[in-house]
Amino acid sequence: MTAFESLLAFQRQTEALSSIAERLGWDQETVMPRGATEQRAEEMAAIEGVLHERRTDPRISEWLDRAEARDEKEQRILELIGREHRRAARVPARLATELARQTSLSQGIWAEARANDAPDDFMPVLNDVLMLKREEAAALADGGDLYDALLEDYEPGATQAEIAALFDAMRPRLVALREDVLGADHQPQALSGHFAQETQLRLARTCATAFGYDWSRGRMDLAVHPFSSGRWQDSRITTRVVETDPFNCLYSTIHEVGHSSYELGIDDDYAFTPLGRGVSMGVHESQSRIYENQIGRGRALTSWLYQRMNDAFGGLSIADADAFYGTVNKVTPGFIRTEADEVQYNLHIMLRFDLERQLISGRLDTEDLVEAWNARFLNDFGVAVDRPANGVLQDVHWAVGLFGYFPTYALGNVYAGCLNAAMRGDLPDLDASLTKGAADPAVEWLRENVQRHGGLYAPRQLIELAIGGEVSEEPLLNYLETKFGEIYRL
Template sequence: MSYDAMMAFVRETRALSEVQGRLGWDQETMMPRGAAAQRAEEMAAMESVLHARRSDPRLADWLADAVPEGDVQEAQIRQIRRDLNHATRVPAALSAELARVTSLSQGIWAEAREASNFNAFAPTLQKVVALRRQEAEALADGGDPYDALLDLYEPGATAGQLDEMFGALRPRLVALRDRIVRSERQAPVMASEIPEDVQMKLTAEVATGFGYDMTRGRIDRSVHPFSSGSGLDVRITTRISPDAPLESIYSTIHEVGHAAYEQQVDPAYLLTPIGGGASMGVHESQSRLFENQLGRSAAFTSWLFGRLEGLTGTGGLADARAFYAAANRVAPGHIRTEADEVHYNLHILMRFDLERELIAGRLAVADLPEAWNTRFARDFGLDVRSDAQGVLQDVHWSLGLFGYFPTYTLGNVYAGCLHAAMRRDLPELDSALAAGSAAPATDWLAEKVRRHGGLHAPRDLIERATGAPVSEEPLLAYLEEKFGALYGF
């Protein structure tokens, strides 16, 4: 009886949280710019209601009396206890203020990014960092504050564990990049723009081909692409860039990875604590696997080249093989979301180090642009010419998402493990991709990963799906084989 009463209460809380998420989606896509101040108050009010429910004393009583029956109930109870622990450690006033400030911060960041003016954003970022430090210290209870934030996105992970994994990745990524540079082989570049209407048409096609159910979702445009929602209402956005003709297509494929994950969780878990992805690292494994190992494969790019040829021309590329090389071109660049697979994780490792310094108080917000630019020059050999192509390019810190960035690289590692197992199990995969369909992969992921939602811990879920321990080796082997072939070594 206690379990049933607790779950009914928690489902209502989850439903209210989805309403709050819809407010965030609207803010990024349709809300009039002049409504930002009011929306911030609305978000703070919603957060106050949600915090009160998440820390309701009845939850502790229900948890004490609940007797789980089976793995599903055990997982639900585990997650409710975890959520209650977080809610009771963070003061209600702090939780509401974080919601209010980060809601306002999004708009201020967007305007500062458009103007390429970090100083216009710095005072707001200072408030966000200070509030997140307070939250981190409350959650850490004497431990490492950054680990407490990381745990919000990747339960059980620590900065020390990631340091070890990232330390194994970095030298081989740098060595691979250096071999590509020494090869002196130049990949072709698309020479023409793709009209906006063609880009939007293609985004809908590839979204459907990668398993996105448009009857329970929609595609809109935003400054920074994102996925929002769960269960029966999962929405994505993309960014149209006329001078970066493939960006909208690959950002859409990326977000479809997130969205299809949420759509394919077991419907029995709808609006429950395990009714979403197991972690952000697992979530990113779905999006990065779709975007890269599948979306940039020779098989899928051959189909995409044919579609582009019929709709808008080949962009000066001779054939599908040249298009494959262009879609996988390796070159250092300033923008993380446009980075190739070889450089991408180096972008993440830099952000991981910088945000740890910010949360620890060893790096002041005012000094962030200089720290960013110095580190970027060291890691990529490029000077940062503007704040927009440097420290202002990502939305994450404006939202207070400290601890989120490393889940991108962790997701790449998980994706490497899943891709190796998928290729072992699906000999017909390339034939489907060459026809514009990722259905075999989507079905495999639905069975092995997605339907389970948050039933299993993140690493346990990946190991169950692949039959092997989590390791960075499959990712590195895939990158070295793929780009060795493309660049002739």
């Protein structure tokens, strides 16, 4: 075999093992017995040890030196393997395996602490994770910025300085819109009633099907914190149920379908290569957020959903589809990021972005995190956090070491704003299909312009190719001001 063929064969096995590790994570968050936490931590550490050994194998450097790319695709494969190899080589095997073990343990402790509103039970183990992440960041940064080194895992090429500047540009218009909306004379009605779990889950499956989810290559389960997992021929989604709030379940499902559809939509030829994954979490979030918001919370799709919910639950407290559109998009001061409306969602991300930068830099310690969170939340949202599960314990990300992940949610919203504007320009009759519960035209547009490419292009390059222009926060902010200005009659 040529050097390129040898490298690709080796990488294929690494990708397969990585997929197995991901499946272990899915199992832990869905169906694993609660008493198996310590065993799973050892299993995760063992497989991470094998993966780290493969990613740092000295033969990779030799193959990369001798490999010759015949086209753009092969050149990108070499680039991505080289990047992963160099990053892995900077992290000691001991640290990689200990991180896998500790974050697996931490996840279970976080879930218990969240259920019991007991941050003191979680903060010591979070501190252990934080110390390991600081060590990893120092190894990866090689003298550079620690947070940027971690951010590179989720949004290659982005820096915290760029993201901070983006957030500074977005915040004034978001805050002004929120003040106008909350102070408006017209306020949409809230949904009330009891909504049985099994009925919610049946309707969630209906929504997933409407968005083209491939049930032959996926499944839906319950999790404390909804997520998607897998790639190629097996990409699964999870959701959660609150029997007084069906939107929690339905829109979590649609959101995760966006993630999963991205993975399932990648060109089959890219399977078991670095091209066979979503290129960044920002791009990933662009898919989940545009499915959930610009499509899922739009007037056309909600008119279809109104009738489905009316039928499923034997009537609703909302009079008609037009009022229901306002209800779905009602802006309410709330604690939970995943339940936040479009106006306030990015403000939740900005809070987490600033706090985790302070944690990584050492300017904030875990023993002071609860107080820092509560003070910042009160300042940003004007509401005092009522209990830890609605505050610092609500997200799983820090428990599993995902420092640097949070800003990609807001970046994904910016990408989604750009994609929505371009898609609407190409599909002027899209709403006619969405009113019938057929999201196919939008799904196909996104698959053709974004999803099928996998990791072929750098994140920002991919979005700019899809929209035929430069990425900007303007389309998102304009969309929000227009949409909520109409709903609230501003």
